[in-house]
Amino acid sequence: MNDRLAPLYAQHLATLLERADRALARGGFDHLLIAAGQPGTKFLDDNHYPYAVNPPFKHWLPLTRAPGSWIAYTPGAKPKLVFLQPRDYWHVVPEAPAGYWVEHFDIVIARTAEEAIAQLPKGNAAVIAEACPPMDGLQANNPKAVLDYLHYYRAYKTPYELELMREASRIGTRAHRAAERAFRAGESELGIHQAYLAAAGQTDAELPYSSIVALNEHGAVLHYMDFTRTPSKPLRSLLIDAGASASGYASDITRTYAADGHAEFQALIDAMDAVQRRQAASVKAGVDYAQLHVQAHHQLAEVLLAHGLIRMNPESAVASGVTRAFFPHGLGHSIGLQVHDVAGFAKNDRGETIARPDGHPFLRMTRTLEPGMVVTIEPGLYFIDMLLDEVRQTPAAKDVDWARVDALKPYGGIRIEDDVVCTAGEPENLTRDAFAQLG
Template sequence: MHQSLASLYPQHFSTLLKRADNALALGGFEHLLIAAGTPLRKFLDDQDYPFVVSPHFKHWLPLTDAPGSWIAYTPGSKPKLIFLQPRDYWHVVPQAPQGYWVEHFDIVIVRNAAEAVAQLPAGNRAVIAAACPTQEGVEANNPAAVLDYLHWYRSYKTPYELELMREASRIGTRAHRAAAQAFHAGASELAIQQAYLAAAGQTDAELPYANIVGLNEHCAVLHYTNFDRKPPTHGRSFLIDAGASAAGYASDITRTYAAANGGEFQALIDSVDAAQQGFVSKVRAGQSYPDLHIHAHHVLAGVLREHGFIRMSEESAVASGVTAVFFPHGLGHPIGLQVHDVAGFQQSECGGTIARPAGHPYLRMTRALEPGMVVTIEPGLYFIDMLLEELKAKPQAGEVDWARVDHFRQYGGIRIEDDVVCTDGAPENLTRDAFGLA
């Protein structure tokens, strides 16, 4: 793994230099300063929340635990890493940087924030950091022209980034298998989560997002993160939406399982899985993501009809909003340095916004797909009490088999999610490839 990263990193680094040069020229700046960030202090406390590094910082180098550090870049010069290594006996002090990437930076080790600030170049600076003043003497300005340009091109992953995302998928699928075994063994939600963390070898804070681990009716809560301590008497269904990190790059994977005797629910899972693989096959250059999302609604309307939940045509189910009751979120989102990565709505490298299609307020991407982009494809079908009650009051209620719907509430719902690379040809499914290797 590290050998391939070492060979891929120089091209990634060169790409970032060119993007930075162009972004600074667009904004009229001499220097680019990127803060790693500092931990947030808990209110009325002397403890911090877990540190989360800036995505712009970890784009340049695989350092995710370097609070108070900076990258300073002036076009034509070697980038400088100002690495904060405090004198501290209360905490573990970060090790001096080492690895395949260090030769590309002038590395200066400092002991405190004031020393770090003293190392930053003066002049006309684009400072990418938290919106409030980050260090005394340095104020973040986060210039729109610079950020818009960098965010736009962050959508196109370098081969180095794709290799890290493959690794994040390999870690995530290994942990997903452990979680599925725990479910089939009758474990509680908390015990399943603990099995996941053990197999991933990552702490809660190191994961790219808070895991969703739901049993039975809890599968209907889209962001269910409660972790019941006791297993249910009968485990009928299990939905897990959980990822992993590799040098700050994310995987985002969802699978749904039926209990060993869950024939009817397993049949519905199989139909959603087949539909999902059809959507993955359309992750092709030039494909409009909103069009793919609306296509997914039509296909899922067919699944609802096939399994006896609705009697209306696919077209009517989509046009009247009935499919949105069962599939109320977007088909997916960009992914990379962040789980919900930037620029999903951006019109061009100069900014702007591409609006969501009417009636689809939760879609997280409106761009057309292009080679190098990585997106999630995550259709779902759910039995959500609140949305079903609203549907009962509408004229389309007569087109629904309510007895069948009510029977399936005990399973909660289904979501199946893969991370997929758009290429010049057939898509690369990072998730299914990783499951195949596991």
């Protein structure tokens, strides 16, 4: 894979240098300094949280274990990596940089944080870093004009980034297959999660986000983070939302399964899968993502009607807010270096934003799709008591078949999620393609 990545990386870095030049000019700075970050310390404790490299740092190079390191760039000069490799026998010391990308940087090894800081250019710099006490006159300023520009264009993935996201999808789908097998075998939520980790070959800390492994009614908790230790009996359903990482890039995949013999819920999954496929096929240049979200509500209403959950027409179900009770989150979000990638609401590269549609407060993206953008498509259908109880207090309650709702509540909910690339033509579905490669 490295042979394939080398020329793509060179093009990627050239793109980042051009963006950095323009961002620095926009902000009136002479240098760009980007910190890899440090692991945080737990409150009233001397233990650290798991280290996660700062996203702007890993945008430049595929280093995800480089705490205390820095990238320094001055327009017209070769970018510099100040790599912190401390003398330390308490922890594993990061290995010296190597690989297809190192020739593009001047690399300096530092043994202490102070040595690393001393290697950075002095003067008028945009310093992108977490808040920290100033060291030797260096302090994070995270200038808005620079970040607005860089974040806006991060939505447009380079061919190098897309290749890494394909790899993240291949790892994630392989692990999802293992999780499904564990579910069919009757494992607990923890057992399913452990099967996922083993197949991905990644630890919890290496995954791009905490996995959701929800059996039966737990699927109605949108961010269910607990893991049962004993198998669920009876076994009805699994909703698993879990991703994988590749050189700092994320995949975000959700699948819902019905246990054997639960044909009615399987039919509802199949109907939602058809909705999701229609939405994923609509990820095309010029499409308003917010309107895709609203369209998904109308398509969900058709499913609710066809499966006897409501008796009203789809337009009334959307207008009355009934579909929001069954589908309370957004259709998806931008994805890349972060699972919920930056600038999902950006109107332009100067920090102006596009508001969410009225009545949809949890949508994470409102931009118009353009080639190079990667978004998730994840419509859902859930049986959440708190939200359904609100509908019961409205005039629309008479058009909901509550007996049918109650019969399906033990299954929790359905979410199906793919990562989809907007291109100049038909969309590229990273998730479906990766599952297809598995056979």
